[in-house]
Amino acid sequence: MSDVICVAIGVLVDGEGDDVRVLIAKRPESGVLAGYWEFPGGKLEKDETLEDCVVREFAEELGVRVSVTGCLKAVRHEYDYGVVELNPFYCRWESGELENLAVVDHRWVKPNDLRRYQFPEANISLVERVIIDLGGKVALAS
Ligand SMILES: Nc1nc2c([nH]c(=O)n2[C@@H]2O[C@H](COP(=O)(O)OP(=O)(O)OP(=O)(O)O)[C@@H](O)[C@H]2O)c(=O)[nH]1
Numbered sequence: 001m002s003d004v005i006c007v008a009i010g011v012l013v014d015g016e017g018d019d020v021r022v023l024i025a026k027r028p029e030s031g032v033l034a035g036y037w038e039f040p041g042g043k044l045e046k047d048e049t050l051e052d053c054v055v056r057e058f059a060e061e062l063g064v065r066v067s068v069t070g071c072l073k074a075v076r077h078e079y080d081y082g083v084v085e086l087n088p089f090y091c092r093w094e095s096g097e098l099e100n101l102a103v104v105d106h107r108w109v110k111p112n113d114l115r116r117y118q119f120p121e122a123n124i125s126l127v128e129r130v131i132i133d134l135g136g137k138v139a140l141a142s
């Protein structure tokens with residue numbers, strides 16, 4: 001089996017309660033998974049921790065400094081170009097203005113609206129997890 005491609009991605013969260021929003025970014029219209037929406041991130045470099053990787057990717061792709069506040073369960077997915085392991089982290093904004101440096105668009109979306117965007121197949125369970133974590137509560141009958 002070929003090597004697993006190790007990737008760190010960040011779920012940048014802003015606001016709380018009914019105002020909570022998550023940042024998503026659109027991949028370039030050419031290359032792997034062209035035009036899909038994603039959580040910013042990228043491939044782990046040599047001698048780098050997953051947390052350092054996600055912080056570096058936000059700086060490179062969107063020009064902002066973030067910090068890691070938590071982690072989510074890793075997901076493995078087999079694409080035709082190889083097996084990708086996504087290592088997701090919750091992040092918060094620290095400084096800088098968002099710019100589309102290596103993405104073509106970005107949006108702040110309500111967790112429940114994440115399902116309206118086309119994410120890579122590997123992200124499906126992660127999107128559901130984020131919706132639950134960020135308050136996608138089910139109303140309980142009393
Ligand atoms: N960034 C990111 N990559 C994802 C997500 N979901 C997912 O399957 N991937 C896959 O993870 C792999 C690596 O991500 P990437 O293309 O962002 O890597 P990168 O920033 O280092 O880009 P580069 O290789 O052009 O330098 C790709 O195969 C991509 O399709 C996601 O939500 N965010």
Ligand SMILES: [Mg+2]
Nearest residue numbers: 040041042043
């Ligand atoms: Mg990337």
